[in-house]
Amino acid sequence: MKQRIFTLRQTIEEGTEALREAGIEEAALDAWYLLEYTAGISRAAYYADPYRELDEGLALKYLGYIERRKKRIPLQHITKEQEFMGYSFYVNEHVLIPRQDTETLVEEAVELIREKQREASQRGSKSVFGENTSDGRLQVLDMCTGSGCILVSILKMCPEIQGKGCDISKDALEVARKNAERLDVKAEWVQSDLFTEFVENKPQFDVIVSNPPYIPTIDIEELQPEVRIHDPRIALDGKEDGLYFYRRMIEDSIFHIKTGGSLLFEIGFNQGEDVKGLMKNYGYENVEIKKDLSGLDRVVTGIYNGG
Incomplete structure (x- = not known):
């Protein structure tokens, strides 16, 4: 049987067309990323010699990845990587x-x-918010940590703090641990349904940060297949109105955050005023809504006044 010859240009064009026919929005970009991932080909190397032959084994492996992407499996689930805050994180289906x-x-x-x-x-002062800070270092909790990308990024940029990540999913915590090792930061990881496993007798944290599930259940079916089918539903579903986890966390947070401590949430674009109101009801002051680069409400912050 005659061996098929693959050139870089021919291979990338075949991959792009296959993704385009499958309705992938960024077909050309995804096709390129998969070629780069499979063969380690930089753009400079490609444009220097686009007609260079590609090893048949690599080409077939690449086309296999294209077939997976055609089925709307996220690109990141194929490459097992996603960049965030300039760092490369390991990700999987969990x-x-x-x-x-x-x-x-x-x-x-x-x-x-x-x-x-x-x-x-x-x-x-040794402590930012009080004399009871362990080792004089800020204590930061990332609730619903998932991949650990939030806490690990914070620890990379603020290495002098102490960080703890919490998630209900054991599988997610394994990913978070792997990312901490990958990016050489030290953190403690706790499996817990929000604060249920935290039994400290005194407020422990100076900063609590969270990107909880906040999509209303009814809206999940309208999401792209890559998200609806392949992202873990437990990380998406904010129950009936999308505010379930905000209510639970805000109510319980006052037993775990120090006076003068800060609570920060990521929110959906239309949830800012609701979350702001919940925080103010439980003693948070200076509650502010921050916008993202698209001009949409994205983060709510507040300072706990102790009651």
């Missing part, structure tokens, strides 16, 4: 794929942490 929108939450948390550290330094 975690929500990190999205650029969530970078707004990380940026707000890092800005807040650094501001409080500057204030503490000016005061000559």
Whole structure:
């Protein structure tokens, strides 16, 4: 049987056309990413010699990935990687794929942490929010941590803090641990249904950050197949009105956050005022809604006043 000859150009064109026919919106981009992932071909190398022959085994492997992508399996589930905050994270079917929108939450948390550290330094205090901070370091909790991308990114940019990530999913926590090792940060990971496994007798955290499930159940069926079918539903479903987890976390957070501590949430674009109201009802002050780069409400922050 005559061996088929694959050139780089022919292979990428075949992959792009197959994805386009399958209705993949960014067919050309996904086809390129998969070629880069399969063969390690940079754009510079491709354009320098687009008619270079590609090893048949690599070409067939590439076309196999194209077939998977045609079935609306997310690109990140094929490559097992997603960039977030400039870092490369491992992902799989057990975690929500990190999205650029969530970078707004990380940026707000890092800005807040650094501001409080500057204030503490000016005061000559070991602790940012009080004398009961362990080792004089800020204690940060990432609730519903998933892949760990939020906490790990914060720890990369603020390595002097102590971080703890919590999730109900054991499989998600394994991914988070792998990402902490991958990016060389130390964190503690706790399997818990929100705060149920936290039994500290005194408030423990200076900062609590979370990107909880917030999509109303009825809206999930309207999502793209890549999200609806392949992202873990437990990471998407915010129950009837999308606010279920905000209510639970805000109500319970007051037993775990120090006076003067900060609570930060990612929200859906139309949930800002509702979450803001919930936080104010439980003693949070200076509650603000922050927008993302698209101008949509994305993050709510507030400071706990102790009751």
